[in-house]
Amino acid sequence: MGASSPSAGTAPPSGGVVTRFAPSPTGFLHIGGARTALFNWLFARHHGGEFRLRIEDTDRARSTDEAIAAILDGMRWLQLDWDGEVVYQFSRAARHAEVAHALLDAGHAYRCYATPEELEAMRETARAEKRPMRYDGRWRDRTDHPEGQPHVIRLRAPQTGEVTIEDKVQGPVTVANAELDDMVLLRSDGTPTYMLAVVVDDHDMGVTHVIRGDDHLNNAFRQLAMIRALGWAEPVYAHIPLIHGSDGAKLSKRHGALGVDAYRDQLGLLPEALENYLLRLGWGHGDDEFISREQATGWFGLEGVGRSPSRFDMKKLESVNGQYLRAADDARLGALVAPRIESAIGRSFTAEDQQMLQRSMAELKKRAPDLNSLAGSAVFYFRSRPIPMDDAALRLLAQSPPGMLAAARAALAAIDPWSVEGLEAGVKALAETRGVKLGVLAQPLRAALTGAAQSPGLFEVMAALGRDDSLGRIDDALGIDLASARGASPANETMNAERARP
RNA sequence: GGUCCCUUCGUCUAGCGGUCUAGGACGUCGCCCUUUCACGGCGAAAACACGGGUUCGAUUCCCGUAGGGAUCACCA
Numbered sequence A: 001m002g003a004s005s006p007s008a009g010t011a012p013p014s015g016g017v018v019t020r021f022a023p024s025p026t027g028f029l030h031i032g033g034a035r036t037a038l039f040n041w042l043f044a045r046h047h048g049g050e051f052r053l054r055i056e057d058t059d060r061a062r063s064t065d066e067a068i069a070a071i072l073d074g075m076r077w078l079q080l081d082w083d084g085e086v087v088y089q090f091s092r093a094a095r096h097a098e099v100a101h102a103l104l105d106a107g108h109a110y111r112c113y114a115t116p117e118e119l120e121a122m123r124e125t126a127r128a129e130k131r132p133m134r135y136d137g138r139w140r141d142r143t144d145h146p147e148g149q150p151h152v153i154r155l156r157a158p159q160t161g162e163v164t165i166e167d168k169v170q171g172p173v174t175v176a177n178a179e180l181d182d183m184v185l186l187r188s189d190g191t192p193t194y195m196l197a198v199v200v201d202d203h204d205m206g207v208t209h210v211i212r213g214d215d216h217l218n219n220a221f222r223q224l225a226m227i228r229a230l231g232w233a234e235p236v237y238a239h240i241p242l243i244h245g246s247d248g249a250k251l252s253k254r255h256g257a258l259g260v261d262a263y264r265d266q267l268g269l270l271p272e273a274l275e276n277y278l279l280r281l282g283w284g285h286g287d288d289e290f291i292s293r294e295q296a297t298g299w300f301g302l303e304g305v306g307r308s309p310s311r312f313d314m315k316k317l318e319s320v321n322g323q324y325l326r327a328a329d330d331a332r333l334g335a336l337v338a339p340r341i342e343s344a345i346g347r348s349f350t351a352e353d354q355q356m357l358q359r360s361m362a363e364l365k366k367r368a369p370d371l372n373s374l375a376g377s378a379v380f381y382f383r384s385r386p387i388p389m390d391d392a393a394l395r396l397l398a399q400s401p402p403g404m405l406a407a408a409r410a411a412l413a414a415i416d417p418w419s420v421e422g423l424e425a426g427v428k429a430l431a432e433t434r435g436v437k438l439g440v441l442a443q444p445l446r447a448a449l450t451g452a453a454q455s456p457g458l459f460e461v462m463a464a465l466g467r468d469d470s471l472g473r474i475d476d477a478l479g480i481d482l483a484s485a486r487g488a489s490p491a492n493e494t495m496n497a498e499r500a501r502p
Numbered sequence B: 001g002g003u004c005c006c007u008u009c010g011u012c013u014a015g016c017g018g019u020c021u022a023g024g025a026c027g028u029c030g031c032c033c034u035u036u037c038a039c040g041g042c043g044a045a046a047a048c049a050c051g052g053g054u055u056c057g058a059u060u061c062c063c064g065u066a067g068g069g070a071u072c073a074c075c076a
Helices: A031-046 A065-077 A089-105 A116-128 A194-204 A214-230 A260-265 A271-280 A293-299 A314-327 A330-345 A351-367 A371-382 A391-399 A404-413 A420-434 A438-450 A458-465 A467-478 A482-488
Strands: A018-021 A050-055 A109-112 A152-155 A162-167 A171-176 A184-186 A209-213 A236-240
Touching (some): A018 A031, A031 A209, A031 A236, A031 A260, A031 A271, A050 A065, A065 A260, A089 A184, A089 A194, A089 A214, A152 A214, A162 A236, A184 A194, A194 A214, A209 A214, A214 A236, A271 A293, A271 A314, A314 A351, A330 A351, A330 A371, A351 A458, A404 A438, A404 A467, A420 A438, A438 A458
Parallel strands (some): A018 A050, A209 A236
Antiparallel strands (some): A109 A152, A162 A171
């Protein structure tokens, strides 16, 4: 487990807004968690307050260090910086127990000796009668406590009346106290339950606004009962709707829900794109689609958060990503894409490669929806001869009128200087003398030079490749036995083929 | 099943009683640009779940119905 932090950290600031993101480290930082974190971050920053991070690792069996690392990594990637030290909930178990015992001493809690079998029996009858399972309070008023027997500590919750939460997103939500039972605060092994831990930690950390998924809305009523018994300040609640999959059900692995690391590595997204997409999912500011972090910080408010769950749309995310990709700095893109290409071609980049890559970005980024596609579209520059041909390229070569490529090769060999203008003039002249459209010449050339059917402008490609490599690649293509090449080629391994889809 | 929540184009949303013959974006389709694919430009199809109220007037307010969702542990 990670570093311990027995105290909840810095003292609660006076008056300011304090939000928190409190994931349990039982898996990666998923998309819903990322959005919750983003909303909390934005709300805190908007109000000039604090945004804290707490790892809820009280479930010892399911919490892992890998998950903690993944969550922190994801937060950093999304640039959701938190204030103060990370609070590890497990390390605060003693404080949680202390509060539970204070509640016990004050008569707001009691010891319950019901056995697991008794509880299971209660569950059975509840099921049979189609009622929700509720602890029947059999130890609530008993004083004949068996000495030394295992027991839990339960909250003595109000049984009549009702509670209303003025939720900032959901509005006022009222539930009858009769619907709630006496929840367990301290387990029989003395460890705190989640219900106890959140309340105590939120209080000790000075959290003023609890912004979380609305799967916690029901919990809020029970937590409020505890807060009131303790006489602590009640936080403002805002329960945001969950993100659903395309079928409308809560997003899960079944929908290919991935950790944010996968959005970065496998899907090749830019963090600002994911952030923008997540922000617009369930929140809006007029017709604005592209919102910078500065604008978001200035505009964000709980009033803008929708009350109905929204569906995750990969297509739109990709589109947003494409927009950010086109706007991104070429040097930055080159740096992000380089490792992907290096692993594809199996060698490290030289300084020259770096420059070539960076120069190619301006054109390539216009047609790439993500970093993987971008890498895939740039990789042909760095392949060593003979370069692999994909099926579409082979088809282009096969369909090209006989002699066309050879004629083009001859014309190109005579071109001087080897520049975009010179190349364009030469090839266009040849097309004219041959009486064919430019495309008839350009397509087989494109295939020969790039191994693909799509690429940036042909003349730019040739200019970048240089005379020797360009001519060499054409010679290689001329030598391909097209009759047997198709299908037998091991070469249609584009990076896109390796790209994982959610 | 109990409780709670939700319901505008396929999707994300704008709309906060009259400006709505309902706006934007993604996706889809068509056209233009063009050496390919994109990018870009132009255009099209596409929604207020249903039924009652309230009101001079409902997409906007209220109530039902239907549909969807969340939650019902000594998990978090």
